[in-house]
Amino acid sequence: MLPNLLLVDLTMPRMNRIQFIKALREDAELHPSIIFVLTTSKLDKDRVAAYQFNVAGYIIKDKVAQDFLSLVTLVSIYKRIVEFP
Numbered sequence: 147m148l149p150n151l152l153l154v155d156l157t158m159p160r161m162n163r164i165q166f167i168k169a170l171r172e173d174a175e176l177h178p179s180i181i182f183v184l185t186t187s188k189l190d191k192d193r194v195a196a197y198q199f200n201v202a203g204y205i206i207k208d209k210v211a212q213d214f215l216s217l218v219t220l221v222s223i224y225k226r227i228v229e230f231p
Contacts, residue, residue: 148175150230153221156185156192163192167199178231182221184210 152170156163163185170176182203183196193204202224210217 149179151221151225152179152181154181154183156183156187156196163187164195164199167196167201171199180224180228180230184217 154166154170156166158166161169167181167183170179170181181199181201182205183201184205184207185192186207187193188206188208196204205217
C-alpha cells in the first residue's frame with residue numbers, strides 16, 4: 147500500500163531542495179500523494195518551487211522547533227479530516 151500523506155524533509159545530501167518532490171510527482175504511483183515539506187529554507191524561490199509541485203504545505207523547521215507537538219497535531223488532524231482517494 148502506497149502512502150497518501152508524506153512529510154518530506156528537503157535537507158537531503160544527494161538531491162537539491164526540489165528534485166525529490168519533482169521525482170515524486172513524476173512517479174505515476176506516488177503522484178497523488180499529499181506532500182508537506184519540512185525545511186530549513188526560508189528562500190522564496192524554494193517555497194514557490196515547492197508549491198508549483200502542488201505541496202499541501204511548506205513548513206519551516208525553525209517554527210516547528212518551537213512547538214513540534216503542533217506539527218504532529220496538524221498532520222494527525224489533516225489525516226482525520228481529509229478524504230483520501
